[in-house]
Amino acid sequence: MNWYFLLIPFLLSVSITSDDYIDYSYPDRMPRAFGKLKERIGKLDSLPTYMQGEGIYEPPIDLTGYGSADDYFDSVFEGNWQYMAAGYDFPVGKPNGRGYYVAQKFMQSGHLGDDFNANTGGNTDLGHPIYSIASGVVVFSKDIGGGWGNVIRIIHKNTDKTYTESLYAHCDKRLVKYGQFVEKGEKIGTIGTADGQYKAHLHHEIRTEVNMPLGKGYSRNPTGYVAPTMYIRSHRPRW
Numbered sequence: 001m002n003w004y005f006l007l008i009p010f011l012l013s014v015s016i017t018s019d020d021y022i023d024y025s026y027p028d029r030m031p032r033a034f035g036k037l038k039e040r041i042g043k044l045d046s047l048p049t050y051m052q053g054e055g056i057y058e059p060p061i062d063l064t065g066y067g068s069a070d071d072y073f074d075s076v077f078e079g080n081w082q083y084m085a086a087g088y089d090f091p092v093g094k095p096n097g098r099g100y101y102v103a104q105k106f107m108q109s110g111h112l113g114d115d116f117n118a119n120t121g122g123n124t125d126l127g128h129p130i131y132s133i134a135s136g137v138v139v140f141s142k143d144i145g146g147g148w149g150n151v152i153r154i155i156h157k158n159t160d161k162t163y164t165e166s167l168y169a170h171c172d173k174r175l176v177k178y179g180q181f182v183e184k185g186e187k188i189g190t191i192g193t194a195d196g197q198y199k200a201h202l203h204h205e206i207r208t209e210v211n212m213p214l215g216k217g218y219s220r221n222p223t224g225y226v227a228p229t230m231y232i233r234s235h236r237p238r239w
Contacts, residue, residue, distance in 0.1 A: 059211040060140040060153060069211040070163060076137055077157045083181045085134035085156040087237025090229075091168060091204050092116045094131045094185050097229075103201060106227035110218040113167070113205035114228040123193070126172060126200035130189040132182045133166050133232060139211070141174050148214070149194030150174050154182065155210055164231075167205040169217070170194040184237075206231050 059069075066072040077084065090097035097116070104115040118125035132154055140153035150171035156164045172192030176182060193200050203217060209224030 059213055061211050063211070073137075073155055073157060073163055073210070076155075080137075080181060083135040083137065083157075083183070085136060085158050085164070085184070087184070088134045088156075088232045088235040089131065089185055089237070090116075090232055091130055091133050091166070092118075092125075092128065092191070092202060094129075100125075102229060106225075106229075107222055110220050112215065112217055112219055112222060112225050113169075113203050116202040116204060117200075123200045125191050126193065128191045128200075129187045130168050130171060130191060130202055132184060132186050132188050133206075134164075134184045136166075136182060138176045138178055138180045138182060138188075139165075140214075141176055141178055143174070143195075144214075145195065147194060147197055147217070149192060149197065150189065151214070152176060152188055154188075162208075163210045165207040165210040165212075166228075167203075167207070169203040169205075170198065170201065172200075204228050 061069070061072060063069060063072050066075075089095035090100075093099045099119055100116045101119055102114045103117045104111050106112070106114055118128065130152075134154075134156045136154045136156035138152065139155050140151060143150045148169050150169070150173070152168040152171060152174055154166050154168075156166065158164060168189060170192050171189040173190045174188070175190075176186075176188045182188060191200050191202050205217075206226050206228045207224050208226055212224055
């Protein structure tokens with residue numbers, strides 16, 4: 001048997017792996033893409049109180065008259081079963097995040113999400129599409145300025161009747177409105193710079209505790225948050 005026949009299965013496995021998920025081989029690009037981490041945190045720390053998850057940025061949904069957020073969203077999704085989340089895709093390079101890397105990972109220096117940047121770095125992904133990671137309903141879509149810029153929040157009802165929330169920040173454009181139902185893979189916005197605060201990238205959070213205040217994107221306490229890439233990988237569609 002010739003040696004190159006043994007090489008074929010290996011090459012196939014490498015090809016499948018490289019196509020399937022996000023490329024993590026660019027950790028050195030984070031400083032060039034986003035600037036110094038201390039500067040980024042400083043911008044968020046300097047926000048007015050009302051932009052730090054308090055005041056007018058309390059939880060986006062008023063739950064008056066409902067026992068819990070689950071009760072409220074049960075009523076929202078009633079009759080809209082077609083928008084339940086049947087698996088999750090990546091918010092960029094759909095469906096598998098191909099062509100992107102995570103420049104700052106979940107809980108790195110207290111970071112509450114994953115920052116997605118194109119492998120080409122810098123501002124090369126400015127205007128690239130952002131997709132809803134699963135079907136759901138938009139509960140927040142506003143430009144709040146400061147270190148956040150344009151922010152979109154979507155609630156997803158899972159097949160096990162639990163809820164998950166996804167957040168997309170620093171968008172250049174928002175293409176969805178409050179109360180709008182969206183499908184998995186639907187284009188909801190484009191990658192931006194938070195009005196010039198950073199180099200272009202997507203700050204993406206996934207929360208298993210829904211309807212929390214916006215927050216600042218950094219905290220030593222990750223209660224209610226999960227690592228986006230790990231969550232998506234473990235909840236990929238089964239068909």
